[in-house]
Amino acid sequence: MKYVDEFREPEKAEALCREITKLSHQLEKPIKIMEVCGGHTHSIFKYGIEEILPQTIELIHGPGCPVCVMPKGRLDDAIAISQNHNVIFATFGDAMRVPGSKTSLLQARAQGADIRMVYSPLDSLQIAKDHPDREVVFFALGFETTAPSTAFTIVQAAAEEIHNFSMFSNHVLVIPALKALLDNPDLQLDGFVGPGHVSMVIGSDPYQFISQQYNKPIVVSGFEPLDILQSIWMLLQQIVENRCEVENQYNRIVQKSGNTVALQAINKVFAVRDSFDWRGLGDIPYSGLKIKPEYAQFDAELKFTIPNLKVADHKACKCGEILKGVLKPWECKVFGTACTPETPIGTCMVSSEGACAAYYKYGRLSTIAKRTITQKPKITQEPLPACGFSLD
Amino acid sequence: MCLGIPGQIIEITNVNHKLALVNIGGVKREVNIACIVDEQHPPEACIGDWVLVHVGFAMNRINEQEAAETLQLLQELAAAQAGINT
Numbered sequence: 001m002k003y004v005d006e007f008r009e010p011e012k013a014e015a016l017c018r019e020i021t022k023l024s025h026q027l028e029k030p031i032k033i034m035e036v037c038g039g040h041t042h043s044i045f046k047y048g049i050e051e052i053l054p055q056t057i058e059l060i061h062g063p064g065c066p067v068c069v070m071p072k073g074r075l076d077d078a079i080a081i082s083q084n085h086n087v088i089f090a091t092f093g094d095a096m097r098v099p100g101s102k103t104s105l106l107q108a109r110a111q112g113a114d115i116r117m118v119y120s121p122l123d124s125l126q127i128a129k130d131h132p133d134r135e136v137v138f139f140a141l142g143f144e145t146t147a148p149s150t151a152f153t154i155v156q157a158a159a160e161e162i163h164n165f166s167m168f169s170n171h172v173l174v175i176p177a178l179k180a181l182l183d184n185p186d187l188q189l190d191g192f193v194g195p196g197h198v199s200m201v202i203g204s205d206p207y208q209f210i211s212q213q214y215n216k217p218i219v220v221s222g223f224e225p226l227d228i229l230q231s232i233w234m235l236l237q238q239i240v241e242n243r244c245e246v247e248n249q250y251n252r253i254v255q256k257s258g259n260t261v262a263l264q265a266i267n268k269v270f271a272v273r274d275s276f277d278w279r280g281l282g283d284i285p286y287s288g289l290k291i292k293p294e295y296a297q298f299d300a301e302l303k304f305t306i307p308n309l310k311v312a313d314h315k316a317c318k319c320g321e322i323l324k325g326v327l328k329p330w331e332c333k334v335f336g337t338a339c340t341p342e343t344p345i346g347t348c349m350v351s352s353e354g355a356c357a358a359y360y361k362y363g364r365l366s367t368i369a370k371r372t373i374t375q376k377p378k379i380t381q382e383p384l385p386a387c388g389f390s391l392d
Numbered sequence: 393m394c395l396g397i398p399g400q401i402i403e404i405t406n407v408n409h410k411l412a413l414v415n416i417g418g419v420k421r422e423v424n425i426a427c428i429v430d431e432q433h434p435p436e437a438c439i440g441d442w443v444l445v446h447v448g449f450a451m452n453r454i455n456e457q458e459a460a461e462t463l464q465l466l467q468e469l470a471a472a473q474a475g476i477n478t
Contacts, residue, residue, distance in 0.1 A: 003442065012466040015466065039395060065393060121448070197451070226466060353393060
């Protein structure tokens with residue numbers, strides 16, 4: 001497949017690995033790099049990138065997975081909307097198994113709610129056209145990558161005067177989340193692999209504050225293995241040369257100023273919320289998007305009564321610490337035992353982009369954990385849970 | 393969630409709604425091209441363009457020259473190392 005296969009060639013990957021290893025010998029201390037985007041997390045595990053890196057480079061899996069940062073309360077609100085008589089609730093498949101306080105959308109569907117998976121918000125608009133006697137609600141979630149498609153869909157619904165259609169907006173913004181991470185004293189990072197497809201929309205310029213205010217390097221990266229390896233190589237070059245810049249490895253897709261048309265669509269339909277609750281990170285100011293008053297007729301939060309409650313996470317779940325990179329998945333007591341992709345307790349186990357699901361699906365835990373043990377004689381105060389993985 | 397897949401626009405199916413048929417690895421699907429059309433790039437001029445498709449929308453054009461330059465750099469890196477190792 002063009003633009004995919006060329007970026008997976010083993011010879012080039014081997015060359016990049018050698019360069020990374022060579023540069024790692026010049027590091028003064030072990031470094032921590034956060035890949036912000038869940039898509040990167042998934043690629044890193046799928047292609048075994050973490051395993052082939054030198055031990056002095058540790059990857060921290062960040063909060064850039066919209067499903068993973070979805071708080072229970074918002075899920076409960078979505079389920080409450082779906083349980084309304086006469087509602088067809090449309091959602092991306094990613095959100096189906098996310099646990100709310102009592103149930104998930106998948107379980108709500110089993111209990112009778114008309115919940116349908118769609119590939120595009122436009123598909124949900126088509127459902128509304130096909131069922132004029134029903135209220136169709138689209139569960140809009142995602143970062144700036146997905147927000148333009150939601151915005152265009154609302155604009156189209158307004159133009160076609162489709163009144164039985166609305167959206168439950170849970171769109172979030174990446175820059176405020178990065179600021180919250182950088183302000184967290186628990187988290188000591190040496191650099192970022194920047195999100196590729198968010199940057200396709202917002203551009204690479206908005207990350208300047210990371211290099212200028214926080215003195216951290218960031219490289220915006222594509223998602224193929226060569227992209228990620230090249231980005232890590234570029235980050236290492238910056239660290240070794242004591243530079244802190246915003247660099248763009250994914251320049252075949254990402255421009256400095258992003259996609260103007262997509263940004264205009266977002267600004268036309270959405271306003272920034274004063275605050276939005278992120279699972280694991282808590283309330284982050286100006287980090288969510290709500291539908292503007294001009295499009296209020298398409299705002300499900302105004303159209304339906306929702307509980308709008310904050311719900312605490314399960315006490316045993318360490319998703320919050322894992323999202324911040326403070327803990328590793330296997331340091332959570334329920335990882336791989338009570339919490340699995342089939343029966344997730346925390347959201348990091350739901351999406352394939354979540355760190356827990358990635359460790360669980362692609363294994364390699366023994367290798368990674370062994371490396372951590374080598375670096376840190378003691379992982380936690382408590383013994384590892386019997387999670388089915390051997391550390392031998 | 394932010395998954396994007398490269399595809400090539402092969403036909404404009406609805407100019408008013410900015411819809412086009414995109415070939416994604418042999419699978420043809422109708423996508424919205426509103427994000428990649430403007431005065432310089434009307435829908436009719438998009439046929440043959442490589443785009444990144446996300447949730448039913450072509451989000452951006454793929455810059456073929458930049459892609460080639462990235463691959464060229466990596467090729468030179470691999471060739472240089474092969475030379476060192478022989």
